[in-house]
Each structure stands twice: as structure tokens, then as C-alpha cells.
Amino acid sequence: MFNCCMLYNMNKSKMCLVNSYNTTSAGTIEITSMFLKELCDNSSNNKYIVLLPKIEKFSNIFLKYNENIKLIYFHSFSGLLKIIFRIIFELFIIPFLVYYYKVNAVLVLGNYAPLPFRNKVVFMQYSFLVDDNIFNEYKIIDKFSNLVRKGLFWLTVKSKCKIIVQSDLIRNYTIRKYGTKNIDIYVFPNPRINASIVIDVDEIEGVKENLLLYISRYYAHKNHIFILKIAKKYANEFRNKNIKFYITLDPKINNGVYHFLKAISDNNLGDIIINIGEIPKESVKNHYKNSLALIFPSQAESFGIPILEAMSEGLPVIVPDLPYTRSICSYAGLYYKNNDVDDAYNVIIKIIIENNIKNIYRKLSLERSKEFPTIDQWIRNIINIL
Numbered sequence: 001m002f003n004c005c006m007l008y009n010m011n012k013s014k015m016c017l018v019n020s021y022n023t024t025s026a027g028t029i030e031i032t033s034m035f036l037k038e039l040c041d042n043s044s045n046n047k048y049i050v051l052l053p054k055i056e057k058f059s060n061i062f063l064k065y066n067e068n069i070k071l072i073y074f075h076s077f078s079g080l081l082k083i084i085f086r087i088i089f090e091l092f093i094i095p096f097l098v099y100y101y102k103v104n105a106v107l108v109l110g111n112y113a114p115l116p117f118r119n120k121v122v123f124m125q126y127s128f129l130v131d132d133n134i135f136n137e138y139k140i141i142d143k144f145s146n147l148v149r150k151g152l153f154w155l156t157v158k159s160k161c162k163i164i165v166q167s168d169l170i171r172n173y174t175i176r177k178y179g180t181k182n183i184d185i186y187v188f189p190n191p192r193i194n195a196s197i198v199i200d201v202d203e204i205e206g207v208k209e210n211l212l213l214y215i216s217r218y219y220a221h222k223n224h225i226f227i228l229k230i231a232k233k234y235a236n237e238f239r240n241k242n243i244k245f246y247i248t249l250d251p252k253i254n255n256g257v258y259h260f261l262k263a264i265s266d267n268n269l270g271d272i273i274i275n276i277g278e279i280p281k282e283s284v285k286n287h288y289k290n291s292l293a294l295i296f297p298s299q300a301e302s303f304g305i306p307i308l309e310a311m312s313e314g315l316p317v318i319v320p321d322l323p324y325t326r327s328i329c330s331y332a333g334l335y336y337k338n339n340d341v342d343d344a345y346n347v348i349i350k351i352i353i354e355n356n357i358k359n360i361y362r363k364l365s366l367e368r369s370k371e372f373p374t375i376d377q378w379i380r381n382i383i384n385i386l
Contacts, residue, residue, distance in 0.1 A: 013045040016386065017103045019094060021051045021074055022110025025217065028125050029057050030305055032109050033281075034191070038379045040069060049101055051094075072097075083148070090114055090152075105386045114155035121162045121386055127302040127324070128221070129153045130173040157183055162385055164188050166303035167327045186385055190303050191378035192312045192369045210243040210352055212318070213291040215279065215306040216298060218249050218257045223339075226297040228263055230341045231272045237345075238272050241352060245295070246287070250278045288313040292358070293334070293351060296325070297344075304328050311369040316361035318347055332368035334361055 020032045032052070039048060047068045052058045053076040074093075077085050090112070098106065098117060105119035111129065113122050124130075129150055157163075162184045165171050171187050216222045227245050231238060238244070249257045264273050279287055288294070294310035295318040307328050310317050319325040320338040329335075334351060336344040351358050373381070 013047060014104045015047045015049070015101050016105045016107060017094070017098060017101065018048055018050045018107045018109065019113065020109040021053050021089065022108075022112060024053055024055060024076065025125075028110060030281075031123070031125065031190075032058075034375055035109065035379060035382070036069075038375055049097060049103070051097075107382070107386060112149070112152040112156050113161065114152055114159060116159040116161075119386055120159070121164065121382070122156055123164045123382070124153070124170070124174070125166070125302050127170060127173075127300050130170060130177050131300055132177075133300070154178075162186065164382065164385070166190055167324065169323050169327045170302050186381075188378060188381050189372050190305055190308055191375040192308060192372040210241060211246055211291045212243065212293055212295045212348065213246045213287055213310075214295050214297070215248050215284070215287075215309075216296070217253055217278075218260060220256075221299045223297040223299050224249075224260055226339060226341070226344075227273060227295070228260070228267070228269070230344055231269045232267055233341055234345050235269060235272060237349075241349075243272070243348065243352070245273045246291070247273060247275050248277060248279050249275050284309065285313060288315050291315060293318050293348075293361075295319075295344075295348075299338075300324060308369060308372060311365035314362045314366045316351060316358060316365060318344070318351070320344075330368055332361065332364040 018035075020028075020035075023029055023032045036050065045068065048070070050069060050071050052071055052073050054073040055076050058073070074089065075085075076082075094106075095115060097103070103117075106113065106117040106121070108120070108122045109125075111122065111124055111126055113120055126149065128146060157178050160183070163174065164186050165174060166187070166189055168187055171185050174183075174185055214224070214227060216224070218224055224247065227247065231245060249261065251257045251261065261275060264270055264275075276287075288310055293316040294306060296304065296307055297320055298304065299320070299322070301324050304324060307317050307319065307325070311329070311332060316334055317329055317332070318334045318336065319329060321335040322338055325333055325335070334347050336347045351361070
């Protein structure tokens with residue numbers, strides 16, 4: 001476990017403000033949760049003020065008692081109130097807290113920090129902030145809200161800070177868009193989830209059904225429509241071979257989920273594409289264990305946490321042949337031509353029919369996952385650059 005005194009290389013107690021108010025998506029919530037649980041185990045005298053959104057995922061978070069960590073919750077708004085409060089939060093609340101608690105360093109786990117602060121580090125987790133190809137795929141209303149986010153990130157870059165990204169690919173996109181004049185960029189890949197557990201692939205139980213799991217919320221670039229297309233074209237083949245896709249959508253997230261689920265019903269594909277809803281964190285491992293493979297058709301990611309989680313559990317991963325998937329999976333991915341329904345189907349059938357292929361890629365997944373840092377190594381890297 002890391003020693004937080006390394007933060008300033010001094011024994012004197014220091015104060016760090018961790019702004020995680022903007023972490024409301026599945027991936028950013030996971031990052032913050034891992035960070036808090038590891039931070040809670042530190043034994044240094046340094047103190048932390050952690051700002052969180054008042055949402056269920058965080059209100060139920062359990063932290064071992066630590067008098068050096070103070071959690072402050074702020075209501076999570078929507079619509080126009082969200083924009084108004086965000087302006088107040090960034091321009092007034094955070095500066096007040098920095099002054100009141102005599103903060104020495106600011107760590108932002110949620111992409112934006114437009115005001116200049118001493119020792120400011122920003123964890124950038126949204127690939128569309130630097131990848132214009134993704135941005136162009138959004139609908140007009142989504143483009144407007146994301147333009148606001150891109151503007152906040154532009155201000156963040158101009159305010160001079162250190163930026164953490166999760167892959168060399170995103171680092172290159174960031175440099176191409178903003179250069180390196182005002183920022184120092186660090187690449188810290190996400191940690192593997194099995195930091196101290198050695199899995200023997202020969203002991204992994206065989207699945208009872210041919211389940212293909214896609215863990216993701218619904219956004220345009222997540223490309224859920226690809227699952228619909230492949231199921232529609234090969235419905236008879238999937239039924240004959242008992243192949244099912246499990247997706248994890250919450251209908252309350254946005255209107256796109258409702259229309260997508262309706263399309264599944266309208267095409268009579270409810271027995272092939274099954275929505276099991278968002279999975280509680282404690283149940284994720286069981287779903288990986290009971291699945292044949294992870295399928296992840298997303299068109300772009302800043303990292304892609306479920307891919308590494310699946311590989312850490314010895315699960316083969318079926319992914320489009322894109323730069324971000326190559327950066328994560330490397331030699332361990334089962335690649336298909338991007339958005340090619342026929343090629344994806346052939347990959348799926350191959351792993352079902354050829355049992356040796358399945359076992360080979362189980363082993364490759366485990367080998368690849370071990371090349372990523374453990375959670376405590378990952379936390380230590382973040383803390384050190386402060």
C-alpha cells in the first residue's frame with residue numbers, strides 16, 4: 001500500500017482536495033470508487049477533502065473509518081439547473097473550499113478544472129474531448145452539451161495543469177489537438193481487478209449457455225445498434241446454437257435506451273438480446289464467469305474498463321479492430337472488421353465451435369491483463385505526480 005507522505009516528499013501534513021463531483025458515468029464512478037477505497041487504507045497524516053455527487057452509487061459507498069478523509073456530497077441536478085449549479089460549483093464553491101481548507105494540491109477525477117490552482121492534476125476520461133470523430137457522431141442536442149464540456153476542457157488545458165490519460169492513443173489525440181505548451185501529459189492505464197489472485201484457466205468452469213456479455217451504458221458511440229444488426233441478420237443461426245447477447249441498460253438513463261429496447265421488441269429479438277439492467281458491482285464477476293465471451297462493439301473509448309475486467313477474469317474478448325481496442329487487448333483480442341456484421345458473426349461462431357480457440361484466448365486474456373498495474377500501483381502513480 002502506498003504512503004501518502006510521498007505526495008510532497010515531506011513528513012509535514014498536507015491537504016489535498018479531490019474533486020469527483022463530475023463522476024456520474026459508469027466508468028468514472030468505478031475509477032473514483034477504486035481510488036477512495038485504496039486511499040482509505042493509507043496511514044499517512046495527509047488529509048483529503050473529497051467532493052462527490054449525491055447519487056445512489058456513492059451514497060451507499062462504504063469506507064473504513066479514516067479521520068484524514070472527509071467526504072462532502074453535493075446534489076446532482078439535471079437540465080438547466082445542472083448548468084447553473086456547475087458554474088457556481090466551479091467558480092465559487094471549489095475556490096472557497098481551496099481557501100478555507102488551505103489546500104495544497106487539487107486532484108480532479110472528472111475531466112474539468114477551468115480555474116488555475118497550485119499543483120492541479122486532472123484525470124481525463126472522456127475520449128470525445130479530444131477525438132472529433134466521436135463528437136461528430138452525436139445528435140444535435142448531445143453535440144450542444146458536449147460542446148460545453150469541450151469548452152470546459154479547453155479552459156482546463158489553458159489553465160496549466162498535469163493531465164492523466166489512460167492510453168497512448170488518447171495522449172496522442174490530446175497532443176495533436178492542444179500541443180504540450182500548457183500541459184504535462186501522463187499515461188496511466190487502468191489497473192487490473194485481480195491484483196493478488198492467480199486464476200488457473202483450466203479451473204474455469206464451462207458456461208452452460210453461449211452468452212455474449214456487453215457491459216455498457218447507452219450512448220451513440222457505444223454502438224449497441226451493432227448488436228441489433230447482427231442479431232437481426234443471423235437470428236435463426238443464433239437460436240439454433242442457443243447464442244444470446246446480455247446487455248446492461250438502464251431505461252432511466254436516456255431516451256435512446258427506450259427506443260433501442262423497443263427496436264429489439266419490434267424485431268422479435270427479445271429471446272436473443274436480453275437486457276439484464278445495470279449490474280451491481282458485487283455481481284459483475286459472476287456474469288463474467290457465466291459468459292462465453294465479452295463482446296464490446298464500442299467505436300471509441302478513453303480506455304474501456306469492462307475489457308480489462310473481462311480479461312482479468314480469463315474471459316475472451318470480441319472487439320472491433322480499432323486503435324483503442326488494439327491498445328488494450330494487443331495480442332489477446334478476438335478482432336473483427338469494424339462494423340462488419342458478417343465478420344463479427346464468423347468470430348463468434350469460431351469461438352463457439354472450436355473449443356481450443358476459446359481456451360487459447362482465455363489464457364491470452366489472463367496473460368495480457370497481468371501486464372497492467374495493480375490498484376495500489378495505479379493509485380501510487382496518481383498521487384506521486386501531485
